[in-house]
Amino acid sequence: MKESWNDWEEVWNPENFRSNNLGRMFSSDRMLLQVWTKRFFYQTGIAVLLFFLLLAIFQWRGPAAMVVQETVRYVLCAEESDLTPVLEAMARQGLWLDSVDRQVFQKEGGRMPGDSPEPLAIPVSGKYVRGFGEIESPVDGRLVFHSGIDILTETGAPVRASLDGEVVNVYADPVLGRTVEIQHDYGLTTVYGNFGEILVEKGQWIRQGEIIGKAGEAGGSHGGNLHFEVRENGKPVDPLAKMATVRTSI
Known part of the structure; x- marks a missing residue:
C-alpha cells in the first residue's frame, strides 16, 4: 500500500509534472487518441x-410551423432567454463525457433558489390565432402591444389552470370580458380572459389542469375565445416560452 501511494505521489508531484505527462497515466498514446476521437x-x-x-x-410551412418558429426565435434571440445553463449542461453531460466532472458540477439537493417552475399546461384546446408582442390593431390598424396570446376554441370549451395557484382576482374587464387571475410561485401570475362562465372564486386554491371556467364566444378585440397572459413579477412575458408543448392545435 505504501509503495502504491509513493507511485501516485511521484506522478502528481508538481516538480515532476512536466515530465509526468498524460501519456504516463495511460497505457499508450493510442488510448488518448481514441478518447479524443470519440469526443470529437x-x-x-x-x-x-x-x-x-x-x-x-x-x-416547415403552415400555422403549426409559425407557432414553433416563433418559439425557436424567442429562445435563440430574446435578451431574456438565457441559454447559458443549457449550454453548461450540454458541455457537462454530453460533450465532456466525464462522470467525475458531472458529479462535481451537479447541483446538491432538489430545487435551487432561482430555478424555474415546471412548464405551464396549455389552458384550452384550440387554435393559436394571435401572438405575444407588437401586433396590428384590428380596430384602427396601428401597432399595439399584445400582452398575451389568443386561442380560438369552441364556445363553452373547458378552460384549465396552467399551474397550481390561488385565484387572486375575478372581475369583468372592459376589453377582455370576464377575467380570472391566478397567482403562482416564483412570481408568476396567469390571466385568463373572455370567459362565458367562471367556475371559481377569489381566494380559491386551484390545481394545475383543474377547470376554472368555460370559454366565451369568439370575436371582439381579443380575436379568439380565450385570451391568456403570463406575468413574471408583474411584467408580461411570452406564454409560449413558459408552456410545456407548442402545437397548432394547442
Whole structure:
C-alpha cells in the first residue's frame, strides 16, 4: 500500500509534472487518441443534428410551423432567454463525457433558489390565432402591444389552470370580458380572459389542469375565445416560452 501511494505521489508531484505527462497515466498514446476521437465525433454529430433540425423547422410551412418558429426565435434571440445553463449542461453531460466532472458540477439537493417552475399546461384546446408582442390593431390598424396570446376554441370549451395557484382576482374587464387571475410561485401570475362562465372564486386554491371556467364566444378585440397572459413579477412575458408543448392545435 505504501509503495502504491509513493507511485501516485511521484506522478502528481508538481516538480515532476512536466515530465509526468498524460501519456504516463495511460497505457499508450493510442488510448488518448481514441478518447479524443470519440469526443470529437460525438460533438460533431450533435452539431450536425441540431443544424438539420433547425433547418427542417424553418422550412416547415403552415400555422403549426409559425407557432414553433416563433418559439425557436424567442429562445435563440430574446435578451431574456438565457441559454447559458443549457449550454453548461450540454458541455457537462454530453460533450465532456466525464462522470467525475458531472458529479462535481451537479447541483446538491432538489430545487435551487432561482430555478424555474415546471412548464405551464396549455389552458384550452384550440387554435393559436394571435401572438405575444407588437401586433396590428384590428380596430384602427396601428401597432399595439399584445400582452398575451389568443386561442380560438369552441364556445363553452373547458378552460384549465396552467399551474397550481390561488385565484387572486375575478372581475369583468372592459376589453377582455370576464377575467380570472391566478397567482403562482416564483412570481408568476396567469390571466385568463373572455370567459362565458367562471367556475371559481377569489381566494380559491386551484390545481394545475383543474377547470376554472368555460370559454366565451369568439370575436371582439381579443380575436379568439380565450385570451391568456403570463406575468413574471408583474411584467408580461411570452406564454409560449413558459408552456410545456407548442402545437397548432394547442
